[in-house]
Amino acid sequence: MSQFQFANRLATLPPYLFAEIDRVKNEVKKSGIDIISLGIGDPDIPTPDFIVEKLYEAAKKPENHQYPSYVGLLSFRQGVADWYKRRFNVDLDPENEVVSLIGSKEGIAHFPFAFINPGDLALVATPNYPVYGVAVGFAGGEVEYTSLTAENNFLPDLDSISDESWEKAVMLFINYPNNPTAACASLDCYKKLVQKAKDTNTILVSDAAYTEMYYDPADKPISIFEVPGAKDVAIEFHSLSKTYNMTGWRIGMAVGNASLVKGLGKIKENVDSGIFQAVQEAGLVALEKGDPYAEEFRGIYKERRDICVSALQKMGIECMVPKATFYVWCKTPTGYTSAEFVTKVLRETGVVVTPGNGFGGPGEGYFRIALTVEKDRIEEAVSRLAKL
Numbered sequence: 001m002s003q004f005q006f007a008n009r010l011a012t013l014p015p016y017l018f019a020e021i022d023r024v025k026n027e028v029k030k031s032g033i034d035i036i037s038l039g040i041g042d043p044d045i046p047t048p049d050f051i052v053e054k055l056y057e058a059a060k061k062p063e064n065h066q067y068p069s070y071v072g073l074l075s076f077r078q079g080v081a082d083w084y085k086r087r088f089n090v091d092l093d094p095e096n097e098v099v100s101l102i103g104s105k106e107g108i109a110h111f112p113f114a115f116i117n118p119g120d121l122a123l124v125a126t127p128n129y130p131v132y133g134v135a136v137g138f139a140g141g142e143v144e145y146t147s148l149t150a151e152n153n154f155l156p157d158l159d160s161i162s163d164e165s166w167e168k169a170v171m172l173f174i175n176y177p178n179n180p181t182a183a184c185a186s187l188d189c190y191k192k193l194v195q196k197a198k199d200t201n202t203i204l205v206s207d208a209a210y211t212e213m214y215y216d217p218a219d220k221p222i223s224i225f226e227v228p229g230a231k232d233v234a235i236e237f238h239s240l241s242k243t244y245n246m247t248g249w250r251i252g253m254a255v256g257n258a259s260l261v262k263g264l265g266k267i268k269e270n271v272d273s274g275i276f277q278a279v280q281e282a283g284l285v286a287l288e289k290g291d292p293y294a295e296e297f298r299g300i301y302k303e304r305r306d307i308c309v310s311a312l313q314k315m316g317i318e319c320m321v322p323k324a325t326f327y328v329w330c331k332t333p334t335g336y337t338s339a340e341f342v343t344k345v346l347r348e349t350g351v352v353v354t355p356g357n358g359f360g361g362p363g364e365g366y367f368r369i370a371l372t373v374e375k376d377r378i379e380e381a382v383s384r385l386a387k388l
């Protein structure tokens, strides 16, 4: 069998930091220890029945068996616009300011192809969802990472980016509520970002996948488009994945500046042929009728969060009490790197958590807990940690 050489762009991929942890996990599993995985950000609760029922019904319609429209059904895009209006009081034109996506990851990964030329610079706030930097690299661009630190509440420090970089940068990637730190952006933070983006002609790429996963109505996360004029410079990626437990369905959306939406649409038109229309019909009912379910899920995560955070605090592990997302971002105890601590926890307790450095350099010294198992398993996991 011939061994084919990968293209150079694959060599630009960052090393896979979880390889060693995966190896230890398999070893621990083999030794018969009951593994509790708090590693992956994938909801464990099923998709609500009414959404699944809608899929059954829509899957039976022959007109849904043909190629969908690449920009998405107008009814779905209208549903997205209506949801943005209801939830954020943001007006969107469904024809020109909304594109449906095969999950927001797909859209994020394709977006740089529309706006980055080889050698162009993109700024990425880090620790971060790895797709931003990978996608820019695939498009031939360069990435400058800007650190999110506890001192700044994990919000971007605009002054830490040089004038030269602001001048050069084509786009800046931000993600609030943030994976992995759980930080939320205030209106003031978004205002400053929009102003800076306008002053320096930089595209703002906002990844807002977690806005519905909050704990207190007083802390309801916002959209960047709540800033007047944000549409001049921004595109926002959103998704049904986390809100309605639909990660497997692959449906999301990008909204905002019409030329940014159009550019992304042009790439997609040449790469994929849209989302199965039955999934879009089901996605539409999720947006229309899913609010009470999202509320129920928030209650479930809140219970888990409170159990987890209070146990961590009791054992002296410093952590942010998340106001949104299902992540708890914790400091590794003194004397351990992220990888050392996570490996120790795994070996000695069978609990899987994610080392912070896997999300970028500034994540070193932290680990991430995902609240994606039932509360008695969270209780079991933290009681094992307490015995360490």
Ligand SMILES: *Cc1c(COP(=O)(O)O)cnc(C)c1O
Binding pocket: 041, 102, 103, 104, 105, 106, 129, 175, 179, 207, 209, 238, 239, 240, 241, 242, 247, 251, 252
């Ligand atoms: C889960 C997640 C997404 C959503 O991905 P989909 O492709 O829509 O399932 C986007 N951004 C971040 C930061 C995430 O954690």
